[in-house]
Amino acid sequence: MKQFPIMPEQASEHAYRYDALFWTITGLTIFFTLLVVVIVGFMVVRYRKGSTASRKNQMDSHLGLELTWTAIPLVLAVAIFLWATYSFMKQRTMPANATEIFVIGKQWMWHIQHMNGIRENNELHVPVGQPIKMTMISQDVLHAMFLPEFRTQFHVVPGRYTALHFTPTKIGEYKMLCAMHCGTQHSEMVGKVFVMSQQDYAKWLEKDGDRFNTTETMVAAGQRLYDKKGCGNCHTETDTERGPTLYGLIGRTRAFNDGSTAVADEAYVRESILTPYDRLTRGYINTMTAYKGQLTEEQVLELTEYIKSLGTTGGGGLMKEYEQPDRQPTGEIGAARNSTDTANDRVSAPATQFEQRGARK
Amino acid sequence: MSTAVATRQSPEKNYLNADHTIASWLLTTDHKRIAVLYLISITFFFFIGSIAAGLVRLELTSSQGLLLTSESYNKMFSAHGVVMIFFFLLPSIPAAIGNFVLPIQVGARDLAFPRLNLLSWYLYIIAGALILCALAMGGFDAGWTFYTPLSSLYSDTQITIALTAIFIAGFSSIFTGLNFIVTVHKMRAPGMTWFRMPLFVWAHYATSLLMMLGTPVVAITLFLVILERTLGIGIFSPEIGGDPVLFQHMFWFYSHPAVYIMVLPGMGVISELISAFSRRPVFGYHFVAFSSLAIAGLGFLVWGHHMFVSSQSVYLGVIFSFITFLVAVPSAIKVFNWAFTMYKGHIELKTPMVYAIAFLGLFLIGGLTGLYLAALDTDVHLTGTYFIVAHFHYVMVGSSTIAFLGAVHFWWPKMFGRMYSEFWGRFSAIVIFAGFNFTFFPQFILGYLGMPRRYHYYYFEPSWEVYNIMSTLGASILAIGFLMPAFYLTASLLKGQRAPQNPWGAKGLEWERAASPPVTLNFSEPFVVTEPAYNYPSEEQEQALEPTGGKS
Numbered sequence: 087m088k089q090f091p092i093m094p095e096q097a098s099e100h101a102y103r104y105d106a107l108f109w110t111i112t113g114l115t116i117f118f119t120l121l122v123v124v125i126v127g128f129m130v131v132r133y134r135k136g137s138t139a140s141r142k143n144q145m146d147s148h149l150g151l152e153l154t155w156t157a158i159p160l161v162l163a164v165a166i167f168l169w170a171t172y173s174f175m176k177q178r179t180m181p182a183n184a185t186e187i188f189v190i191g192k193q194w195m196w197h198i199q200h201m202n203g204i205r206e207n208n209e210l211h212v213p214v215g216q217p218i219k220m221t222m223i224s225q226d227v228l229h230a231m232f233l234p235e236f237r238t239q240f241h242v243v244p245g246r247y248t249a250l251h252f253t254p255t256k257i258g259e260y261k262m263l264c265a266m267h268c269g270t271q272h273s274e275m276v277g278k279v280f281v282m283s284q285q286d287y288a289k290w291l292e293k294d295g296d297r298f299n300t301t302e303t304m305v306a307a308g309q310r311l312y313d314k315k316g317c318g319n320c321h322t323e324t325d326t327e328r329g330p331t332l333y334g335l336i337g338r339t340r341a342f343n344d345g346s347t348a349v350a351d352e353a354y355v356r357e358s359i360l361t362p363y364d365r366l367t368r369g370y371i372n373t374m375t376a377y378k379g380q381l382t383e384e385q386v387l388e389l390t391e392y393i394k395s396l397g398t399t400g401g402g403g404l405m406k407e408y409e410q411p412d413r414q415p416t417g418e419i420g421a422a423r424n425s426t427d428t429a430n431d432r433v434s435a436p437a438t439q440f441e442q443r444g445a446r447k
Numbered sequence: 448m449s450t451a452v453a454t455r456q457s458p459e460k461n462y463l464n465a466d467h468t469i470a471s472w473l474l475t476t477d478h479k480r481i482a483v484l485y486l487i488s489i490t491f492f493f494f495i496g497s498i499a500a501g502l503v504r505l506e507l508t509s510s511q512g513l514l515l516t517s518e519s520y521n522k523m524f525s526a527h528g529v530v531m532i533f534f535f536l537l538p539s540i541p542a543a544i545g546n547f548v549l550p551i552q553v554g555a556r557d558l559a560f561p562r563l564n565l566l567s568w569y570l571y572i573i574a575g576a577l578i579l580c581a582l583a584m585g586g587f588d589a590g591w592t593f594y595t596p597l598s599s600l601y602s603d604t605q606i607t608i609a610l611t612a613i614f615i616a617g618f619s620s621i622f623t624g625l626n627f628i629v630t631v632h633k634m635r636a637p638g639m640t641w642f643r644m645p646l647f648v649w650a651h652y653a654t655s656l657l658m659m660l661g662t663p664v665v666a667i668t669l670f671l672v673i674l675e676r677t678l679g680i681g682i683f684s685p686e687i688g689g690d691p692v693l694f695q696h697m698f699w700f701y702s703h704p705a706v707y708i709m710v711l712p713g714m715g716v717i718s719e720l721i722s723a724f725s726r727r728p729v730f731g732y733h734f735v736a737f738s739s740l741a742i743a744g745l746g747f748l749v750w751g752h753h754m755f756v757s758s759q760s761v762y763l764g765v766i767f768s769f770i771t772f773l774v775a776v777p778s779a780i781k782v783f784n785w786a787f788t789m790y791k792g793h794i795e796l797k798t799p800m801v802y803a804i805a806f807l808g809l810f811l812i813g814g815l816t817g818l819y820l821a822a823l824d825t826d827v828h829l830t831g832t833y834f835i836v837a838h839f840h841y842v843m844v845g846s847s848t849i850a851f852l853g854a855v856h857f858w859w860p861k862m863f864g865r866m867y868s869e870f871w872g873r874f875s876a877i878v879i880f881a882g883f884n885f886t887f888f889p890q891f892i893l894g895y896l897g898m899p900r901r902y903h904y905y906y907f908e909p910s911w912e913v914y915n916i917m918s919t920l921g922a923s924i925l926a927i928g929f930l931m932p933a934f935y936l937t938a939s940l941l942k943g944q945r946a947p948q949n950p951w952g953a954k955g956l957e958w959e960r961a962a963s964p965p966v967t968l969n970f971s972e973p974f975v976v977t978e979p980a981y982n983y984p985s986e987e988q989e990q991a992l993e994p995t996g997g998k999s
Binding site: 088104130146151160175178226238240241248 | 517518521588589590594596597601602684685686690691692725727728730731732733734755756757758761764765768769772773775776779780782783784786787789790791792793794795796804807808811812815816818819821822823824825827828830831832892895896897899900901902903904905907908910913914985986987
């Protein structure tokens with residue numbers, strides 16, 4: 087049996103939920119395949135040419151039968167759709183208490199940055215039981231972060247932040263693969279996730295964590311960059327003629343010169359650093375340097391973290407769900423989520439941005 | 448006109464021997480000759496694509512890689528995908544079989560635009576020559592999906608030439624679709640009403656709509672990639688102001704319906720085969736006809752199910768997922784109607800029927816495994832893995848290619864006037880069925896285990912080797928299965944028994960009204976259609992006819 091594995095290890099909370107659905111669909115697949123094989127087999131044998139079976143009362147069509155095999159697949163399809171959608175929504179809703187990890191995909195490696203400044207390449211160390219949220223961006227082409235043992239995957243896109251989350255439940259080493267063809271060495275873009283016990287993780291943080299010699303946290307690195315580039319000359323603690331303040335920026339609704347508005351999140355900060363003239367804050371003119379091509383994605387992330395550390399508005403619930411925050415979930419899904427939170431979910435009930443927004447009202 | 452044909456007619460004169468010069472073939476406007484030209488060309492490209500597939504499978508028998516460099520491996524799977532999809536599957540049944548059969552089935556003397564039909568073949572050949580050039584000049588490596596920005600800014604292989612080739616091949620497909628639609632609307636024989644048309648024609652009508660409406664979009668999309676590559680106009684690459692996800696939307700807007708362009712004609716074929724070899728009308732004719740149109744219509748609204756993890760909005764994903772599930776309904780209707788067509792029939796397991804039954808099984812697995820991928824949650828883990836590879840091979844090879852082979856074996860006596868060896872026909876069908884399952888079933892497991900597609904090696908997980916070796920062994924069996932028809936069908940051309948007009952005792956104008964092979968303008972005498980399709984005698988009528996109709 088070891089030589090013929092039929093399922094990947096289950097190493098995250100989501101893996102159990104996933105496999106329940108997977109094997110249900112497998113059951114349906116087997117049932118319908120056998121059903122048709124039996125029907126066709128019966129027909130071929132019983133009504134083979136020259137057999138003596140009676141052919142009286144042949145029928146060319148039968149409305150009842152047609153409706154039967156229209157209705158049954160329809161009902162089953164809708165049932166699976168609802169189940170899968172519920173589970174998907176759960177998976178795409180980022181838990182509020184997750185540890186943030188930043189991932190930059192490059193041809194052909196995974197670069198990982200922890201908030202405390204630790205950097206890793208093609209390796210990720212995380213403590214067991216702790217929800218992890220990955221904020222990801224690509225430096226070049228499309229990649230896909232694929233964690234088969236955690237049953238999760240998401241594309242890593244150039245020019246756009248994406249996110250995924252997982253809660254590892256089992257200590258061990260797991261695969262971290264790229265599942266989107268990304269050029270010549272695509273099959274080299276392979277890494278490992280080390281899920282460790284809390285003690286081992288603490289030890290790792292102390293001993294191995296600093297082998298890149300970065301004792302500087304992301305916020306500190308961002309602050310250094312902020313000072314070096316002279317951002318503070320214009321962006322001070324309050325709005326000035328030269329520039330709007332960045333204090334409390336994240337989560338605040340920004341109004342632009344073209345009349346539109348948006349809630350400031352990481353994607354907005356990135357855009358405003360790299361191409362500030364795409365959307366100018368109302369009342370300002372284009373005086374800022376466009377940093378496109380001058381900063382690496384790592385540096386943009388560090389600056390963003392620093393700007394976040396300057397305070398956020400409205401609880402700072404950014405990118406809990408990577409979707410545009412002004413969209414509401416459908417009532418049905420939101421309701422389903424609340425009613426079926428089980429004891430299985432050891433993470434405190436997923437406080438989504440939507441729910442927070444709802445609570446504030 | 449008809450009298451002229453009648454006076455010239457002798458049993459020996461048909462479309463094949465009407466003229467023997469090379470020019471008479473290369474400048475022909477006879478839909479049957481163009482179909483034969485297509486048949487030869489797509490077979491050629493099928494073997495090119497198969498060689499690439501063989502090398503890919505061989506390479507994967509070892510977790511460390513075997514013969515190829517990563518660069519040449521990537522070029523190999525890209526060549527396999529592009530050649531098989533754009534140069535074999537898309538034209539296979541419509542351009543080779545449909546071209547031959549469809550006009551005869553509706554009782555027309557030719558397609559509506561015979562010269563456009565010839566132009567379509569020439570465009571296909573120009574495109575084919577270009578793709579061979581691209582391969583000879585070093586190949587291209589971005590896969591058949593050509594995702595940006597890899598294909599536009601990062602890869603320096605022959606992508607521009609390959610995209611140009613696909614662009615041109617697209618027009619060949621559009622012309623075929625246009626021809627079919629106009630022919631079905633305007634050229635049906637007197638008495639051939641819409642609901643007397645064989646389901647093969649219905650399926651091709653639905654396919655032609657997809658070709659006409661979808662292909663221009665992919666042509667535009669690929670043209671935009673060419674512009675971005677050559678002129679640096681930022682459309683799909685964020686570095687120069689574009690959006691890579693936009694490419695995926697535009698690409699799949701065509702390429703998902705393209706799946707139905709590949710499989711709907713196959714479904715049309717299966718309706719013909721099961722009916723003919725059960726001597727029964729297709730069960731629930733109207734349901735089967737409209738399910739083709741339903742699949743074609745829904746097929747345009749599901750492209751986003753390729754993009755559940757692409758960063759498109761999750762709510763968009765929910766809508767696409769739901770519509771995708773709806774496609775299960777017309778597909779199920781077809782399968783059950785085919786199964787019940789056999790009810791109380793007189794089933795004969797001739798070669799085409801063996802293919803039809805193989806199709807039923809493989810299409811069922813291909814369709815049902817689509818549920819995993821239509822479901823948002825299960826798709827997340829499976830997308831981009833070998834599960835996807837296995838799923839679409841069940842649909843494209845297990846269904847489309849098997850249906851194509853069934854069609855070739857069914858209409859071969861009509862096309863060439865010769866019978867082939869029934870033993871070898873059935874034997875190769877069984878070998879192909881076994882080899883196919885052996886090749887692709889293990890890939891479902893590999894995908895669930897987490898093996899990403901397009902990986903050149905997998906040294907980090909040697910336990911995947913066993914399934915890869917199984918798959919490669921299966922592919923060798925499959926290759927033998929595919930080679931067999933090349934031999935016995937060629938042999939039948941040289942010394943096969945002469946085919947009678949209706950060797951299968953089937954209904955349909957091509958069997959009842961046209962000689963084997965047909966004369967240049969298809970029919971020797973004018974006629975009026977007076978009965979519905981598949982008007983096989985009922986048991987009671989059959990018994991009344993027993994003394995004369997029993998033996999043949």
